[in-house]
Amino acid sequence: MKLETRNSLTWRRFLPIFVLILFWQCLSSLGIIPRFKLPSPVQVFLGLRDLVELGMPPGHPLHYHILHSLYRVFLGYVFAAMLAIPLGIAMGWSEKLRMLLGPIIELLRPIPPLAWIPLSILWFGIGIKSAAFIIFLGVFFPILLNTTGGVLGIDPVLIEAARTLNASDRDIFFKVLIPGAVPSIMTGMRIGVGIGWMTLVAAEFTGVKQGYGLGYMIMTARDIQRPDEIIAGMLVIGVIGLCIDGGLRLLENHLVRWR
Amino acid sequence: MGLELSQVTKIYSGRKPEENVRVLDRIDFQIRKGEFFSIVGPSGCGKTTLLRIIAGLDQASEGKVLLGGSEVTGIDERMGMVFQEYALFPWRTTIQNIEMGLEMMKIPKKERRSAAMEYIRAFGLDGFENRFPKALSGGMKQRVSIARTLIMNPEVVLMDEPFASLDNQTRNDLQNFLIRVWDKRKDTVLFVTHNVDEAVYLSDRIMVLSERPSEILEIFDINLPRPRDRTSRRSNKIRKKVLELLSRKG
Numbered sequence: 225m226k227l228e229t230r231n232s233l234t235w236r237r238f239l240p241i242f243v244l245i246l247f248w249q250c251l252s253s254l255g256i257i258p259r260f261k262l263p264s265p266v267q268v269f270l271g272l273r274d275l276v277e278l279g280m281p282p283g284h285p286l287h288y289h290i291l292h293s294l295y296r297v298f299l300g301y302v303f304a305a306m307l308a309i310p311l312g313i314a315m316g317w318s319e320k321l322r323m324l325l326g327p328i329i330e331l332l333r334p335i336p337p338l339a340w341i342p343l344s345i346l347w348f349g350i351g352i353k354s355a356a357f358i359i360f361l362g363v364f365f366p367i368l369l370n371t372t373g374g375v376l377g378i379d380p381v382l383i384e385a386a387r388t389l390n391a392s393d394r395d396i397f398f399k400v401l402i403p404g405a406v407p408s409i410m411t412g413m414r415i416g417v418g419i420g421w422m423t424l425v426a427a428e429f430t431g432v433k434q435g436y437g438l439g440y441m442i443m444t445a446r447d448i449q450r451p452d453e454i455i456a457g458m459l460v461i462g463v464i465g466l467c468i469d470g471g472l473r474l475l476e477n478h479l480v481r482w483r
Numbered sequence: 484m485g486l487e488l489s490q491v492t493k494i495y496s497g498r499k500p501e502e503n504v505r506v507l508d509r510i511d512f513q514i515r516k517g518e519f520f521s522i523v524g525p526s527g528c529g530k531t532t533l534l535r536i537i538a539g540l541d542q543a544s545e546g547k548v549l550l551g552g553s554e555v556t557g558i559d560e561r562m563g564m565v566f567q568e569y570a571l572f573p574w575r576t577t578i579q580n581i582e583m584g585l586e587m588m589k590i591p592k593k594e595r596r597s598a599a600m601e602y603i604r605a606f607g608l609d610g611f612e613n614r615f616p617k618a619l620s621g622g623m624k625q626r627v628s629i630a631r632t633l634i635m636n637p638e639v640v641l642m643d644e645p646f647a648s649l650d651n652q653t654r655n656d657l658q659n660f661l662i663r664v665w666d667k668r669k670d671t672v673l674f675v676t677h678n679v680d681e682a683v684y685l686s687d688r689i690m691v692l693s694e695r696p697s698e699i700l701e702i703f704d705i706n707l708p709r710p711r712d713r714t715s716r717r718s719n720k721i722r723k724k725v726l727e728l729l730s731r732k733g
Binding site: 386 | 564
């Protein structure tokens, strides 16, 4: 009974997308949308098949592009989270550290990650390191700010209660601050992965060494004028982003089931 | 050996000396071991501040707190505290909340579990041991909070208006429950409340504080037999005396 409702709900959620595709196909078939500006859904699907079977550039199939892009994001993301979460908790805990680092962070944060590309290439060369660095910058600040906010939002009475139960500073850190900040950390991780994924594709527009990456793939498709493959590539990026967010949402629901 | 306060004074300093606020003024009293001792006073009179000083969560400006003859200088493991808003860790289940203090003392998990289960049974929390606080009623939350404190067997149990945010019926139930538990264990309890009825129903002695700067107006002995009748003539008489004292000064 419950499963059935959930299934029909999911179908209903996808319904507008089907309607949109149908509408789009009709306009294309009737010749209202010129195919050189926007290929039809069927053409996009064929483009997707070409990306999978032939690759773009030929011999570079889609799944390798995906793997390379995911790897870059993963690398930058993991480094950012490993640094931002402990630092965020420390900043939430210590007013001194907040005073010390706050202004620096406020200055660096508004700089778009893409503005770091020239410096990043200068420092790391073209390749995985510089791409990962760009992702890192995009992911780092949302996780840091959300973590700090999460710690600051913990009810001080919980810290007092822990102290009256003989908690050491270490206990407070691991058993009050971290679990208390988990909901905000998860929010930061989700915002971060979204930004990281967006940043990645843009970062790949500037060039990649191995010749793999979804952004690179799209730019190559543009160079040889295959709008169907451009759009197929865009949709792949969107779907992967959706899947990552969905995965994190599941993790979040599990970790903050006490809410 | 009980708890002893000697000339405890609390001054919140303002920007200039004349802006200083004196909250507590030379508070001097002793609580005997096994005694149920309540503090009542008008709201904002500093009774919570007094409790926080005793708990080591706040510092006295002058005077000292002695427990068993030795001075209390900070958070003291010989004391336990029950907070008004329960202060349960929302990410911990009932049993994990009750276990928290034992966990801090590095008691092995198996022992912790079985000790906590005893409290869960005795406190009528069966079936809720793996629930998170959000799934508990206010009365249950406060029972968890009391269990979390009592499982540590503190020498003094400090309670800061523990029933203030409960509805009347739940509040009466919990008062009866607390007294049953106390009757068995004979903990030394220091109970802060603004509710005179509650204080008269529960306490061996009641200390009445004045408005700020708070000083002790009087300490009443409540020599009523237990179990008590909330509406007995003698209990009404004491209630009237305490209320009169409070309204005269406030």
